[in-house]
Amino acid sequence: MLKYKAPLTIALFLLCLVSGTGSAFAQGKVKDLFKVKSPKIDYVRPDTTILIKYEEFPEDDSDAGKSIFFNPKKQLSIVSEDTSELDLGEQHIVEVSEEVLIDSTWIKIAGYYAIWDTRNINPYRMDGRQLKDTVDITLYDPRAKRDYKMPLEKTPVTSRFGHRGYRWHYGTDIDLNTGDSIYAAFDGVVRINKWDGGGYGNYIVLRHYNGLETLYGHMSRTIAETGQFVKAGEVIGLGGSTGRSSGPHLHYEVRYQGNPLDPELMYDFPDYLLKGQSFVITSALFNYYNKSKSSSSGSRKASYHKVRSGDTLSGIAKRYGVSVSQITKLNGISARTTLKVGRSLRIK
Template sequence: MRYVRPDTTTVIETEELPDDNSDAAKSIFFNPAKKLSIVSEDTSKLNLGGQEIVEMSEEVLIDSSWVKVAGYYSIWDTRSVNPYRVDGRSYRDSLKLKLIDPPRQRFASMPLVKTPITSGFAFRGYRWHYGMDLDLNTGDSVKSVFDGVVRINAWDGGGYGNYILVRHYNGLETIYGHMSKALVPVGTFVKAGQLIGYGGNTGRSTGSHLHFEVRYQGNPINPALVYDFPDYKLRKDNFTITSELFNYYSRALQNRSRSSNSRSSSSRPSKARQTVTYKVRSGDTLSEIAERHGVGLSTLKRLNPGVKTLQPGRRVRIK
């Protein structure tokens, strides 16, 4: 299989995806049966990085031997929050995710001991707020909400601050932002309820809180649809992915357009002009500059009020 590395023309050779009867093709975790022919990413997103298509596998220990019980192919990227580039509005079918799986000892947790909401999943200012802000004190424990593997542990000074992204076995990914310290390195398996960092006020933040996101194939989902925060629990043990979950994309674009138009109209230019400047050289005088460029000395003085001495390298306006 071949795909194009993001933002370049480099063609990368990888292994062929498995046939339809293989374990990898049968996996439901990340739509592995859909062949990934071209991978691209939005260059406006933070922390862009290289990507690779990797084989993920699940193994169990039987009589001192590790036996592979399931496999699937997916994109693995340790720097980009959304390397998948799948528009959730394009989903044609619904997909039921099993959030917890007791027979496999996979359960759920809440990210904090208390979860008071300070800001919800909605349009805020001039952009969409893709997560839920939960109040905390700096140093409070932040925990993984499901079993999974840490895909990103990074710093984003203009946004998340210290943050961790965990890819979960149930198909979701969660982000934990603005932490004072992120504890778990990339590639580490974490259990639900395991400590992954400490709350803080890093990045684009005006006070100590946890910015918490839930995503499916890079598409943000309102966390309040998954969690009942006041009652500190999952709403249901299962969650269904449908295109309707992502209808907010259209509203976000409309609001952004209205906000942009409002800002642009308030600062719309009323006049335009073109100016020409000259860089002063050693020994130049105003009269010489005026004569050289066909400009009257009085005009040159009017265009450059207050100029009495000419410093080499200084620019004077001649038109």
Template sequence: MSRIKTPLFFVLFLLFALVSSSSSFAQSKGKVKDFFKVKSPKIDYVRPDTTILIKYEEFPDDDSEANKSIYFNPKKELSIVSEDTTELDLGEQHIVEMSEEVLVDSTWIKIAGYYAIWDTHSINPYRIDGRQLKDTVDVVLYDPKLNRDYKMPLVKTPITSHFGGRWGKWHFGTDIDLETGDSVRAAFDGVVRINKWDGGGFGNYIVVRHYNGLETVYGHMSKAIAQPGQFVKAGELIGLGGSTGRSTGSHLHYEVRYQGNPIDPENMYDFPDYLLKGQSFQITSALFNYYNSAGKGSPSSGRRVAYHTIRSGDTLSGIAKKYGVSVSQITKLNGISTRTTLRLGRKLRIR
């Protein structure tokens, strides 16, 4: 029987193939083992964003003069906290930006953090007494070179009631006659700060914060259109005229304010001729000496304490709706609960 001789190179080839196969299996086995050891990716919980952000594309370019203004500086991530309809009248304040001195229209103006407050509830959250102003503030009302214009709030501006004492109280604006449904327009470029209902006062009203440091108030409208955080140009439609709230006829209650302090609009406007009296306006402490005549120790939003006499069929929710306040505000002001029986003839403090 003959023996089969295997060539040496063939033996070596078989050994090499066996070793390679074993190595590949080990590597493959290792990969499978490592695969099952892979940990699940960590998932970070992100709290939902409940703020309303101002749209950047509606605002000036980064290098524009408008963008340098602290008055609302829209290019920054300015946000407005979403409204809680159960606490509408608490006057909650939100810090937007702090500064003691800012460059506005090539002039350094001390503002002491006045515009650090962004409040969508209260007309005057600043609580600054205009009589304490030490310097004269020169406010630029409009500037064609910077493409900042102005418009009158109405097409026609016949005055029906002036700034000052009226019926034993103080009237902090100028009433302008209109027909219900007439267009009400923004006086200057700015951002809407308040759109609110006040049943015992201004009815549907809007407050706009402007580039020049002023704020304007538009009251008794049949419909308030512009919303908080919305950028509006001078002359842009913000609402429709009417006779809502505490009003005896269709008209626009128009106010001009600086640091929350009302200024007689007729110092600034020539209403019969439908124009501003000048391109700029100087604000001094003397403008606010009327506080002494009005019997006011310090400036406020201009609304006094209000009471409601309970009548048959009244409910807390109905009273709150009538005056544009929350039920919780009424209960807190009167030390009662929602279960309290409403006695006929009792007076409830509303604000």
């Protein structure tokens, strides 16, 4: 065996001279050419977050009707405007793997947001009256390039947050013309883009850096898509009068952990600005629920629609988020009945 070792060594030496590695060979640094290992490739499993808790709670016919977290559930009458009912939200099993670009850094939506529900306005199950801490919210920060924008170019208020007749109104209504641009109030991500025929119509919910969420209802058209990152002032939809609405306007809500806040506590709508750079949230801001509960306890049990020219049963049913069969049964008519203008049809 030894007589073959010298020729093999000479052959390797000549090969190294040709390839320019003779000096390395001379120094004994050349590895065995027949034992070079291929690089190791590690498989990295994609990172996803799964919310596995699932519970069911009583639901009303519209998203507006089931957008409040409180119990017990109270029946509210259908009226010409949007409404909200005291109820719990719902959290579904979801798997989120998409990413969003925030401050030039790609991060997982599920990692940035503990709960990401694209169907329910309030999946948080947090009663604001039980809030133990004082939460100081930064509304905008020019140094961090986080600005704010009023939701409309003009902000004449037509209906305020609070008691409205026999029910509670959980937002501020701002007058507009159909087709007017609606803007994102702060930087954030679109959590919900949905149709609610019995309440908000075409609406969007944005979740923001500062922990707040804003809701924009009755739009004629939504533009921003679910999961899209938007900057303050970016157009997210166009004004309209969809859903339960008596005329073109924007129904604007501000929420913290699903709990509606009176927008006029932080906005000066006539002067078209925020009242300050920060806003303090305490449990006292949600004590209105006690009044809301008492005002809704005397709600009427029946709701009616007065037939107008051009109305059809299918159109009325779609407007109020109910079925045609429910309307025909409540009024003792058939689906082929000719509707007379001025007649009052019971909806619920």
